Amino acid sequence: MSSQEIPDENLPAEQGTAHGAVEVADDPFADPGLPAHKPRIQDIDERAAKRSERAVAFMFTLSMLATIGFIASYVIFPVDKIVYIWPFGHVSALNFSLGLTLGVALFAIGAGAVHWARTLMSDVEVADDRHAIEATPEVKAKVLADFAAGAEESAFGRRKLIRNTMFGALALVPLSGVMLLRDLGPLPEKKLRNTLWAKGKQLINMNTMEPLRPEDVAVGSLTFAMPEGLEEGAHDFQNQIAKAALMIIRIEPDNIKDKREREWAHEGIVAFSKICTHVGCPISLYEQQTHHVLCPCHQSTFDLSDGARVIFGPAGHALPQLRIGVNSEGNLEALGDFEEPVGPAFWERG
Amino acid sequence: MSTATDTQRKAPAGERVADWADGRLGIYSLAKANMRKIFPDHWSFMLGEIALYSFIIIILTGVYLTLFFDPTMSEVVYHGSYEPMQGIRMSQAYASTLDISFDVRGGLLVRQIHHWAALIFLAGMFVHMMRVFFTGAFRKPREINWLFGFLLFVLGMFTGFTGYSLPDDLLSGTGVRFTQGAILSMPIVGTYISMFLFGGEFPGHDFISRFYSIHILLLPGIMLGLLVAHLILVFYHKHTQFAGPGRTNKNVVGMPLMPVYMAKAGGFFFLVFGIIAIIAAIATINPIWNIGPYRPDQVSTGAQPDWYMGFAEGLIRVMPGWEINLWGHTLVLGVFIPLMAFGLVLAIIAVYPFVESWVTGDKREHHILDRPRNAPTRTAFGVAWITEYVVVFIGGANDLWATHFHLSLNAISWFVRIFIFVGPVIAFVATRRICLGLQRRDKEKVLHGRESGIIKRLPHGEFVEIHEPLGPEQLHTLTAHEQYKPVEIGPTVDKNGVERKVPALQKLRARLSKGYYGEDNQIAKPTAEEYKEITSGHGHH
Numbered sequence: 028m029s030s031q032e033i034p035d036e037n038l039p040a041e042q043g044t045a046h047g048a049v050e051v052a053d054d055p056f057a058d059p060g061l062p063a064h065k066p067r068i069q070d071i072d073e074r075a076a077k078r079s080e081r082a083v084a085f086m087f088t089l090s091m092l093a094t095i096g097f098i099a100s101y102v103i104f105p106v107d108k109i110v111y112i113w114p115f116g117h118v119s120a121l122n123f124s125l126g127l128t129l130g131v132a133l134f135a136i137g138a139g140a141v142h143w144a145r146t147l148m149s150d151v152e153v154a155d156d157r158h159a160i161e162a163t164p165e166v167k168a169k170v171l172a173d174f175a176a177g178a179e180e181s182a183f184g185r186r187k188l189i190r191n192t193m194f195g196a197l198a199l200v201p202l203s204g205v206m207l208l209r210d211l212g213p214l215p216e217k218k219l220r221n222t223l224w225a226k227g228k229q230l231i232n233m234n235t236m237e238p239l240r241p242e243d244v245a246v247g248s249l250t251f252a253m254p255e256g257l258e259e260g261a262h263d264f265q266n267q268i269a270k271a272a273l274m275i276i277r278i279e280p281d282n283i284k285d286k287r288e289r290e291w292a293h294e295g296i297v298a299f300s301k302i303c304t305h306v307g308c309p310i311s312l313y314e315q316q317t318h319h320v321l322c323p324c325h326q327s328t329f330d331l332s333d334g335a336r337v338i339f340g341p342a343g344h345a346l347p348q349l350r351i352g353v354n355s356e357g358n359l360e361a362l363g364d365f366e367e368p369v370g371p372a373f374w375e376r377g
Numbered sequence: 378m379s380t381a382t383d384t385q386r387k388a389p390a391g392e393r394v395a396d397w398a399d400g401r402l403g404i405y406s407l408a409k410a411n412m413r414k415i416f417p418d419h420w421s422f423m424l425g426e427i428a429l430y431s432f433i434i435i436i437l438t439g440v441y442l443t444l445f446f447d448p449t450m451s452e453v454v455y456h457g458s459y460e461p462m463q464g465i466r467m468s469q470a471y472a473s474t475l476d477i478s479f480d481v482r483g484g485l486l487v488r489q490i491h492h493w494a495a496l497i498f499l500a501g502m503f504v505h506m507m508r509v510f511f512t513g514a515f516r517k518p519r520e521i522n523w524l525f526g527f528l529l530f531v532l533g534m535f536t537g538f539t540g541y542s543l544p545d546d547l548l549s550g551t552g553v554r555f556t557q558g559a560i561l562s563m564p565i566v567g568t569y570i571s572m573f574l575f576g577g578e579f580p581g582h583d584f585i586s587r588f589y590s591i592h593i594l595l596l597p598g599i600m601l602g603l604l605v606a607h608l609i610l611v612f613y614h615k616h617t618q619f620a621g622p623g624r625t626n627k628n629v630v631g632m633p634l635m636p637v638y639m640a641k642a643g644g645f646f647f648l649v650f651g652i653i654a655i656i657a658a659i660a661t662i663n664p665i666w667n668i669g670p671y672r673p674d675q676v677s678t679g680a681q682p683d684w685y686m687g688f689a690e691g692l693i694r695v696m697p698g699w700e701i702n703l704w705g706h707t708l709v710l711g712v713f714i715p716l717m718a719f720g721l722v723l724a725i726i727a728v729y730p731f732v733e734s735w736v737t738g739d740k741r742e743h744h745i746l747d748r749p750r751n752a753p754t755r756t757a758f759g760v761a762w763i764t765e766y767v768v769v770f771i772g773g774a775n776d777l778w779a780t781h782f783h784l785s786l787n788a789i790s791w792f793v794r795i796f797i798f799v800g801p802v803i804a805f806v807a808t809r810r811i812c813l814g815l816q817r818r819d820k821e822k823v824l825h826g827r828e829s830g831i832i833k834r835l836p837h838g839e840f841v842e843i844h845e846p847l848g849p850e851q852l853h854t855l856t857a858h859e860q861y862k863p864v865e866i867g868p869t870v871d872k873n874g875v876e877r878k879v880p881a882l883q884k885l886r887a888r889l890s891k892g893y894y895g896e897d898n899q900i901a902k903p904t905a906e907e908y909k910e911i912t913s914g915h916g917h918h
Contacts, residue, residue: 056823056852056905061623061630106482107458115659122485126658129486134651140644148637154628155415157615157744160518212576212583215568219578233674251674259466260452266578269673301674305698306558306712307579308551309676323678324551325694326776326786339787341693343700343711371558371712373568377705 061152069146079146086139093132100124215375220368222254222270224349229255230273230298230359238358239275244296247315250275251301254361270369272301272309273349275359278318278332285334291350293359298349299335300369303327305342307370343372416638417618417631421508426642428501430649431494432604438491439593445481447473448543448589450582459666467545467670470585474544474665489657495537496662497653499685502530506726510759512746514617515730517739522610525603527727532600534685539592541663541683545585548663550671551680554579559693562712580673619746620857622850626744679777688766689719691773695793722769726762736889737861750819751858753812754893760808761801768793768800809898816900819855822847823903824911846912856902864890 069076104121111117162170183190230239230252239252252273257264277296283289288297301309308324318332327340335346347369350362368376388396399405416422449469455462457472459479467475477484506526509515515523538556542549557579561567576583615629624630632638668677682690692715699710733755734740749756771778772793779786826844833841847855866887871877892898 056849056856056908058625058853058857059622059849062850101482106480118659119485121482122489123658125483125486126489126654130651130653130655130658132651133647133654135647137644137647137649137651140640140647144637144640144644148632148640150632150637152623152630153415153633154623154630155615157627157629160614160742208573211573212581213572215572218572219568253674265580265673269579272674306555306562306693307673308554308680309674311676312678323676323776324555324680326790327698337698340790341696341698341711343698343709371561372700372707372709373561373571374564374566374706374708375568376707377702 061154064151067146067150076147079142083139083143083147086135086142090132090135090139093128093135097125097128097132100128219270219370219373219376222364222369223257223267224254224271224361224364226361226363227354228361229354230275230351230361231255231257238356240358241294241296241353244275244277244359246277246279246295248276249311249313249320252298252359269307270302274299274301274310274313274320274331276313276318276331282318282332284332285336288332288334288348291348291362293351293353296351296359297331298351298359298361299329299331299346300349300365302370303342304337304344304346304369305340305371310346411612412635413633414612414615415629415631415633416616417624417629419619421512422616423645424501424508425505426645427649428498428505429604429608430646431498431501431653432600433646434494434650434653435491435498436597436601438487438494439597441487442477442491443593445473445477445484446470446543446589448586450545450580450585462666462669465670468585470543470545471665471670474546478666486654486657489660489662490653492541492662493656493660494653495540496683496685497649499530499533499537499683502526502533503685506530507759507763510726510729511749511756512617512619513743513752513755514746516743517734518614518742519610519617520730520734522607522614523730524727525607525610527723529600529603529607531723532596532603536592536596536600537683538686539588539596542588543585543592544663544665545671546663546665546668547671547675547677548665548668548680550580550673551676552682552686553584554673555690555693559712559716562709562716564706564708564713580671615744617744617746619748621854624745626742629744679780681774681777684770687770687773688722689715689773691769691771691775691793692718694775695769695772695790695797697794722762722765729758736864736886736893738864739861745857747858750812750815751899753809753816754898756812757805757808761805764800764804765797768796772797813898813900820900820903823852823855824908852908858902860899860902861890861894863887863894 069079100121104124106119106121108120109117110120110123112123115123178184231237231254232239232243233251233253238255239250244250252275253268254271257267257271261267275296275298277294278292280289280292280295283292283295283297291297301311303310303322303324305322305325305327308322310320310322310327310329312321312323313331314320317330319328319330319338320335321328322340322342325341327342328338329335329342329346330338331346335348337343337345347365347367349365351359352362354360395404447469451469452466453469453472455465455467455472455475457475457480459475462475474488477488479485509519509523509526538552542553557571557575560571560574563570571579574584574587575581576587616631618624618629618631621630669675681687693712696711696715699714701708701710747755749759772790775786775789775793778784778789826846829843829845831843833843835841864887866879866883869877869879
């Protein structure tokens with residue numbers, strides 16, 4: 028059986044005795060040994076060696092010149108100077124010259140060193156012996172004996188009370204570190220369920236920053252809106268707009284297939300969350316004819332004429348709709364918050 | 378007289394400094410083992426060097442960038458020298474990145490070197506890993522170093538991600554949002570991790586400064602440690618080499634560290650740095666001034682992560698949007714499965730060395746590299762893995778494929794959904810056949826010699842091509858590889874006729890072993906007898 032070729036102690040324990048061994052055939056063609064060294068032209072012709080020397084020195088000199096060029100560029104070119112360089116187009120003169128001179132200064136050092144090594148340094152191949160990584164049995168026995176002696180002297184195995192309490196202490200002490208992480212952030216609670224929208228909040232057109240009126244929304248146009256009272260410079264603007272951003276479109280009421288969508292609309296004006304239900308990108312590509320919107324990040328596609336259901340892509344559920352109406356001033360207003368959380372789904376979403 | 382000789386022959390200054398250091402650091406013993414250490418030569422051994430040198434370049438340029446970058450999210454109105462952004466609200470982080478690009482002389486260059494070097498670092502690690510994989514360099518004693526390298530690759534991905542998120546531009550912010558959405562998909566803990574990572578709701582005011590300490594301290598610190606350990610092990614194990622005349626499993630043939638590899642490897646650092654500097658001079662990368670500051674309600678089309686995250690991007694794009702709602706909870710499989718698959722595909726390549734050594738049962742050290750063709754199943758598995766990676770990667774850019782090649786985006790997504798499963802299988806089968814074909818060709822060459830291209834006409838009119846026999850060096854090189862015999866389960870009935878229970882794991886191992894080394898899965902090496910039989914024949918080519 029094949030296992031005879033290697034000593035038993037080298038076999039893994041679970042293999043048993045008869046199987047799982049390594050069997051390899053001998054090399055049929057004997058190793059002829061290292062081939063003789065073939066001299067290079069530089070080894071036998073001093074003129075060629077001189078040429079190599081000059082080439083290396085040229086590289087190093089070129090590097091010096093390039094470094095001077097770098098310093099000169101830094102001083103000469105203003106930081107905002109734009110020049111046209113074929114085929115790169117309009118580029119910053121400073122960036123271009125600094126990069127090229129630095130690149131040449133570095134590359135020439137490397138090219139010089141490598142050329143030096145390849146042509147002038149000895150290329151005679153040398154063999155070095157490898158040594159087994161595993162310790163000899165004697166060393167191993169000594170280490171195991173030392174370990175046993177150390178363990179015995181510590182009484183680690185004998186005094187179990189010490190051992191067990193020590194394990195307990197070491198297991199508990201990292202908990203302090205974990206506790207300290209608690210204030211990294213608040214608990215989720217209901218934060219992801221609510222947005223700034225509430226009954227009576229007017230829809231503010233994000234282009235004009237004026238309240239949106241039904242007559243402003245033409246069929247085929249896509250308008251973005253945010254809740255009244257949210258200021259762009261406000262401290263929590265980014266957090267609020269990340270949930271409250273709204274897409275407004277107008278569809279002929281007869282073309283709205285979803286009954287609830289038609290009821291929550293105002294004269295065919297529908298408001299959906301702009302935040303994709305996949306992983307939260309803002310959706311912004313709108314096809315007027317089909318009323319499809321596409322998320323440019325991962326291509327989830329929603330049909331805004333049919334309850335914004337997902338018709339393609341990785342999103343898992345429809346975009347939440349905001350129920351809207353018109354207030355006494357004739358402006359569009361929200362009739363409440365979204366009924367479900369906006370944005371990506373999460374465990375507690377339900 | 379000792380005093381007289383001391384004054385007569387005073388050691389040169391360099392030697393005296395070395396003596397001083399040796400008395401404190403033991404440098405002579407260190408140099409004895411390492412100064413003339415032999416390294417073998419092969420072009421593929423330099424791929425890891427590219428990764429190493431780009432890492433050094435990243436650290437150098439990164440330190441420079443920290444001098445100017447301001448990692449805070451407090452909002453400012455821009456009044457800097459870049460006209461198109463005048464009066465626009467942005468975070469301090471974005472504004473300071475604009476300043477580095479437009480006001481600090483050379484700042485743009487260093488930023489671009491830093492970013493290009495990061496892309497090349499990851500690419501260097503990837504191809505280096507493939508080199509190690511396909512040549513079997515991960516085998517004992519180098520399995521641990523394979524894991525170190527794998528960890529460096531994974532940590533490199535996250536260091537890159539936290540790095541390109543720092544400027545707080547519209548593109549990177551979108552990537553962070555994607556990450557936050559993926560975190561939310563984790564059952565039970567998702568919302569908590571999100572709240573803790575972002576200090577509240579997304580985007581909050583904390584993540585830039587937190588990513589900053591992760592990017593410049595935590596991850597690079599761990600990576601530096603791993604890198605040093607990786608290099609120490611390379612020195613300790615000594616480098617692998619390909620089979621060849623004079624090259625055995627017990628030696629290492631090549632040229633000494635001093636002077637040849639000091640010049641070659643040291644020079645190569647400058648070559649890599651020089652080329653990256655030139656790339657940074659002529660090719661813009663991450664022009665955040667075109668993209669604009671991040672706002673969670675804005676986005677641009679064609680949003681793509683850096684290349685090494687394209688794999689994650691692809692998984693999330695092509696996954697169907699499965700969601701399970703039960704008992705008031707949502708299991709967001711459409712996002713959570715890609716998140717798990719991301720880790721799983723990476724983990725498979727990490728544990729591969731241990732699987733292979735379990736299948737072969739080989740506990741010996743291996744210092745001679747395999748040619749990929751001589752390990753057909755391993756090579757096929759590697760190619761299948763790369764195919765999976767590439768297919769998903771294509772899915773990560775499905776919008777760009779659609780717009781650039783005028784294809785249907787939906788069709789590309791469906792192609793990817795199917796080829797995630799089919800692609801690796803096709804690649805596996807095809808690669809194995811190619812490997813076996815190449816093995817047959819090697820055998821043919823050994824037995825019948827090299828095709829010389831000379832056509833001879835025999836007296837009776839037949840044309841034959843003259844084959845030149847290979848020299849002993851080539852014969853040895855082509856037949857130096859080892860071939861395993863498949864593992865046998867052995868008789869299922871013991872000598873008393875009682876049925877022996879074979880553990881399922883052992884059966885699996887035997888099946889895998891047959892798949893690796895069975896009759897049809899490797900071409901038996903030519904034997905010396907076969908060779909003699911053919912060559913002793915009367916001049917029959």
